[in-house]
């Protein structure tokens with residue numbers, strides 16, 4: 001399943017980020033958006049939470065070479081299974097995208113081609129990543145759709161992305177990403193556009209597939225409550241930094257005032273409908 005040899009995997013973390021800085025050239029000068037992020041992870045489930053603009057997406061898009069040209073990236077380590085991502089050429093980078101790291105984003109339409117049926121896209125993806133069986137390509141496509149609990153895979157394979165619901169498109173997108181059998185799956189607000197019931201179903205599905213396939217998972221969200229239950233560790237980002245790291249299921253151990261503020265926003269049965277606290281923000285956290 002892994003795309004690297006097991007010997008290398010044994011002594012390398014799946015992903016290692018050390019002292020990552022990302023800045024952008026803007027008409028007002030250079031702005032620092034990520035300011036010294038560290039993360040070392042294996043095949044585990046990491047949630048990354050924090051308010052809008054805290055740097056969650058660009059931190060992980062930088063791994064895939066998906067930042068605009070105005071971005072400047074510097075890091076002591078930005079290694080995927082020992083490979084320094086900032087030094088990879090275009091060909092090796094294409095192999096990272098999809099084959100080694102799969103990314104599911106908020107709007108599945110961004111990841112799906114509107115002019116191709118879902119089945120054809122899956123078949124192309126399998127071929128692109130060298131995962132197409134010599135016989136029974138269509139059967140494999142249907143299997144992949146069934147894996148993400150699409151009930152009528154044959155019919156759905158023949159549909160175009162605009163012909164399916166948001167939840168179904170997100171499942172199809174996930175099937176596409178899983179088809180390449182990546183080592184690491186990044187889900188960036190993958191369920192934010194969906195209603196609450198479908199949102200949990202998709203997160204359950206991601207969780208199931210990650211366990212089944214032994215992948216690493218990075219679950220990016222602004223909703224701490226939603227994702228905490230799906231993570232072994234939770235990183236809380238604020239203004240381009242990781243301000244706190246918590247073990248999954250131990251949110252109450254949070255000590256950073258920003259995290260405590262996020263937790264205090266939770267609706268609770270003891271205090272239903274109370275006023276939401278104003279999140280504390282201090283200039284000192286920006287230093």
Ligand SMILES: Nc1ncnc2c1ncn2[C@@H]1O[C@H](COP(=O)(O)OP(=O)(O)OP(=O)(O)O)[C@@H](O)[C@H]1O
Nearest residue numbers: 024026033051052053054055056057058059068222
């Ligand atoms: N193309 C860009 N040019 C200039 N600055 C940018 C650009 N893209 C991102 N930034 C800066 O980087 C910061 C972090 O952006 P990022 O998209 O990672 O936030 P986020 O935590 O994912 O937020 P959200 O929850 O809204 O998705 C932004 O606040 C913005 O200042």
Ligand SMILES: [Mg+2]
Nearest residue numbers: 056057058188
């Ligand atoms: Mg984002």
